[in-house]
Amino acid sequence: MRYSGLKVITEGLLGNKGWTPAWRDPAPKAEYDVVIIGGGGHGLSTAYYLAKNHGITNVAVLEKGYLGSGNIGRNTTIVRANYFLPGNSEFYSHSMKLWEGLEADLNYNVMHSQRGLINLFHSDGQRDAFVRRGNAMINQGDDAILLDRDGVREHLPYLDFDNTRFPIYGGLLHPRGGSARHDAVAWGYARGADKRGVDLIQNCEVTGIDIDGGVVRGVQTTRGAIRAKKVGIVVAGRSSQVAAMAGMRLPIESHVLQAFVTEGLKPVINHVISFGMGHFYISQSDKGGLVFGGDLDFYASYAARGNLPMVEHVMEAGMTLMPMIGRAKVLRSWGGIMDMSPDGSPIIDKTHVDGLFIDCGWNYGGFKAVPASGWCMAHLMATGESHEVAAKFRLDRFATGHLLDEEGTGSQHNLH
Amino acid sequence: MRIDGKGLIDRTKPVRFRFDGKDYAGYKGDTLASALLANDVRLVGRSFKYHRPRGVLTAGSEEPNALVEVVGPSNQTPNVRATMQEVFEGLVAQSQNRLGSLRFDLLAVNDYLSPFLSAGFYYKTFMWPRAFWEGLYEPIIRRAAGLGSLSGKHDEGTYEKAFAFCDVLVIGSGPAGLMAALTAGRSGADVILCEESHALGGRLLSDNQTVGGMPAGEWVAQVVAELQALPNVRIMARTTVTGAYDHGTYGALERVGLHKPARPNLPRECFWRIVAKHAVLASGALERPVAFENNDRPGIMMASAVRTYLNRYGVVPGKRVTLFANTDQARGVARELMAAGVTVAAIIDPRPDASSVEDCPVHVGAEVVGSRGRLGLSGIQVRKGSEIIEIETDCLAMSGGWNPTIHLTCHMNGRPRWSEELAAFVPMEGAVPGLVAVGAANGSMSTHGALVTGHAAALKAVEALGRKVSVAVPEAEDMPYRLKALWAVEGTGRAWLDFANDVTTKDVKLAAQEGFRSVEHMKRYTTQGMAPDQGKNSNVAALAVLADATGRGIAETGVTTFRPPFTPVSIAAMGAGGRAEGFAPQRFLTSDQASRDRGAPMIEAGLWYRPSYFPKPGETTWRDACDREVNMVRQAVGVADVSTLGKIDIQGKDAGRFLDFVYTNTFSTLPVGRVRYGLMLREDGLVLDDGTSARLGQDHYLMTTTTAAAGLVMRHLDFVHQAFCADWQVRFISVTESWAQFAVAGPKARALVNSFLEVPVELPFMGVAPVRIGGVDGRLFRISFSGEEGYELSVPTRYGEALFRDLVARAETMGGGPYGMEALNVLRIEKGFITHAEIHGRVTAHDIGMEKMVSAKKDCIGKAAATRPGMWGPEREQLVGLKTHAPISAGAHLFVPATEVHRETDQGYVTSVCWSPTVGAWLGLGFLKDGRARHGEKIRLVDHLRGLDVICEVCHPVFHDPEGEKLRA
């Protein structure tokens, strides 16, 4: 079924009886060419691009809960391509290009909105670091504009310019940055993959990975054994556990990241704003809620919930930067489980097991990477070679010292 | 309509307030909702999506419809529950989410378009043309969506946060909570009793009941009086416990000043962090609506709310009331209304076996199937068998039974348990360690059950605390709770589940039809439960409809997760103290006032405030001042406050050995009285920090760190010490705050310093000596961050200001004066000294040309990891100097001249730049691939953001006095 405005109207006139399921609910088959473990954003986009780009459709996505139940179901939905280290730049640039065609490609409105992202800076040193970043973005072919204090004021007149703890010196505007409707991204990819023949199997937890003579043979699941020629692990939040089934110890520590949404409000914030000094970022959803977040709770956790010190820190940051949001009320807070890697960059690579691939370590930047991650993981699984824009996301780069550390905070997992 | 003789309002204290521009009167004790209903105002809001007329549904914080903006003199508060806002003299409120007036909302057109606005419609359209999304569709959607408005002005209100501790936290003051608080309170345990409302008593204030042989109100008053008299009990009214967190921590929001006109210093709200050894959850239950066609008209209310308005506020929201309920308990409201002289037109009870004996018509086995009335209810249609009965009514009290208020028990991922008997979810025991749910919150629906379970939970907590108490539980009603679950009445029209987000049974069924069968998918697809009430009025019914649509049971269908906060909390309350400068401590130098006296703009650096430059008359830009200050240091003498550098006093026989371990180079061989530059790595081999350490005595060193890394280095040293060498003879402590330290630099520095000292000293370069200045013991270091002969003079902090003023005054007599951060930066760039602009966390000792400082003779932190292949080699960018005659900028990237500019051709980047009055050129420090081998090459510097494209010469990073003759002079 093709979605369109006309279809919405004709179905509306007919009592909305004609809408069909967005995806099938198949039982797992005994064998697939490819099994993707994990039905989150990255797993679904991997399956979609395996089918679309490589014609590999005998694919199963195994999801232990419901589709999109991981971090794609709980994030602050920021889409940006503002990295500066070679290895990251080209990847996120590629992802941005995919975002820009995603609605047309998926025939699904993921509400990707390029409202502009502004990173604020508060000292000469920070400005210089952002200028370096902005220039790298332009060198990559993306966009960046340096705003001085008055430039920021023009875009964001409601910030506290006079009395804030860290005076606003200016900002780096990334006009193509913005946000998207997170669930819709999962559903759009799911529907697209399903349409191309991929089996999306929910409530199917992988309990073991079958390896024979260094070659992957399939997986054990709560719905029985499934044979597969190739298996991809795409399970942010559980990467260490699933990789351990293949005898791997990953360079990952899992951390909780909280985020918040307020009650609905009439439009008041148009951009995505990032206040690095206070570890605070905010945007307003189309429904009207202010969606914002801060830093990790900082302790290793799988609880998917946080504690008050970071909650308060985030709120205090909001109050020092933009006290006009004081009377907005926080409606809901949640926590996602982040795969924190020792340099803050992800891994898309083969493993020591033939036919077993892994896509993990997205830290807290995984949402914007969903299209390119799937694209590159599909490329790797289909061809056996890394895609050129993901070639530096190697599993062994920590041992060899070829780090991609945008923050410069070093090998401590929770500092990225 | 107000009823004489009823309610707990203070009729001697009338209050005037304003709603939508019209003045009304209420009484002290009224909420905005009760006062509006008393004034026969039924229409109070518009719904989220269809802009349907809406009235008050509930009498509590779960209210989905009656959300208003409260307008203050300088600001406004959106989405205030009229059911929680107490009226006060001068209160101004207005309706929200409307285009035009509340009665004629232009966006009500959406209601007519509803067939096209079904669940998830927006995912299927607005995709073409692409550019129209940001330009057209999204702005329209955004404007139509949202609820109330922020003013856009800074919130200048006062807010506070506070901590509290107790043995037993009791959440809710209904019968269960009061009984628990009384039991724990009498035992002598420290008790905090939180009640969301302004009055204690919970449903005992709303339902005509008898407790312990007396009217419930009297019993409440008695218990409250006793609790107030107990010194170990703290009663917190107007306080909602909003979240349960780890290890007995609870968040709670107290409405301190929201029920009063604003007063200086009086907090609007206080966000509490309560730490409790035990907690008793006595949060009661929430009555649930029934979905039937057009069940959302103003005048259709929860039965319990009608009862609350009658008994607590003396208000009846209609003249001809009808009741649609599936429990015996709900009958009470009809009886009480009739007793108060209000006409009850009919009772509609879907239970075929229910009693029909009442003093009004009763339709058993019947259901309400529809309603009429554009801006307020005027009648309902009742289906009894095959018959449809029209009943005129302006207030329908409805009840579909009760949902225990279990939210807090789920805040730590606990899943509730489905009870078939109650047709509701009840808490899973132990879901929040230390928290026990009692009373209706735990499914004990009678008053007797509440009292007994509240008492028992408190007793258990008291015993665990090692205390004893004996309290008798009073007699109370113990009516069995018997219901026939009724979620949605069959019909073809729109029947609302989620009033706040306009989600109907059709939407839920459509979600199921489209494959969104998981309860989480349904929620996300329809947005049911995502409105300000977070599904308090709709979750269970919606999932019952979903269960039905997917052919599953409710238990099997599951439930979405309740997360904090229980009720929304303002950002300002949780962020109290963060406003303006409160976000982080401010650190001030002793020279702060002296610098400001000289007109120096102060800049923030690592929480400190430091002078940027010291302007002189005639200077029009910072550069004028900076250039002068640089020349002053190069030619005469300059004074700068460098007290912000971290200073760590390290003592012990193993102090040298310890420094050898944390620095790449060796300090154990440093002679007493000498200073050495040291480089510190992180264990991953990258540079952590640099600085000098002085050997003050055989077993005594003083380490300095950069300003930015002072805390980091201290933590690092503590770790290395405690983790790897706790048995060594070494102890250290920060003395950053103990010493004020001033750099004196320039050819005349020695003369200036010696004019101060009681006994002049001749220090070699990198020497240190104790000195006496004006009777005070100080220290003199001969070190330099400028490239000139330089000293740093330190005295106990109390003398800092005096010393700075004196030093500056003397310098001025020698043609010198103070210099600020700008000049300091230029001086260090000219000399090729690095700061955290260069050691930004991604550089190795090798990158900055200091690989020789990594001693081969000993192990040190970071040494091994620095040998990884990726940390070496010509592919890495190395520190270089850049020199040119055109302005250049930090953050620019470097390219080979005449090559294309893009990522693949990028050769490096610039970290620091300055105009050098000394060299007469623009200088830069930067990192260039294989840079050390490229001195003398031309390189192209490109800064797109500032429009710079300049050819520079690559050179050694030390531009000034490369042999260091001046330093050693």
Added chain:
Amino acid sequence: MRLTCPLCGDRDRREFYYYGAEDYLHRPVEGAPVADWDNYLHLRDNPAGVTKDLWYHEAGCSQWLLVTRNTVTHEISAVELVAERKA
């Protein structure tokens, strides 16, 4: 969240700084192979369950603590001083 510092007692989490897993205590000897350093610095068991990790009582006594903790429930079962740890 609260931690009991063996010296200072029961304290709010906000007083503490978290570093990482216990692995950081097992520093390889000088000259150890690269794999040992990779294990030490980067690779983690990262269990969903009981783990031992390192916390610093930054706003308190400045002691590093070795905390036995469940990463799923956040239950804390033991806290000891790193400087006085057994073995």
Added chain:
Amino acid sequence: MPELIAKSALEGRSSTSGTVTLAEVAVGPITSIAVFPGGAKAVAKGLKTLGLAMPEPNSFAEKKGARIVWTGRDQAFLIGVAPPVLEGAAVTDQSDGWAVLSVSGAGVADVLARWVPIDLRLAAFPVGRAVRTQLNHMNVVILRVGDHAFEVMVFRSMARTAWHEVETAMHMVAARLGTKI
């Protein structure tokens, strides 16, 4: 010769709001005593000359104008007197590193409870107790010197912020009670 005038962080300021008074107080010399491994006996001997001993964790003791405050593992601050000769410990002058605020009066615990994340009620925090903790975002040492009196030691450079925080809390508590600010 320069004349070096000594100045305290807040120049001895004081302020009253409601029932609580805040004042900067002078406490004399502050000396950190950090015992080396195996140095405990020697340190005990040195302290004995003042009639003092290394304090138990979270406590302080006083003798004839000398006060010794626990500040960490095998570490204490000797306050009010010049340190005796001490073998077996690193001895470091901290006199200028701290500003000391006295906060006292009825309801003083309620004021500090606005910023301090520990139980300050008398039963949990009796006279003689000293803890290292936080005052909002600042690390402090807090001593209970009387039923209604605390002393707060804060890093000298942050004294103004600490003053502002405590004074703000005093105003807010007073405003709630309706007492004079």
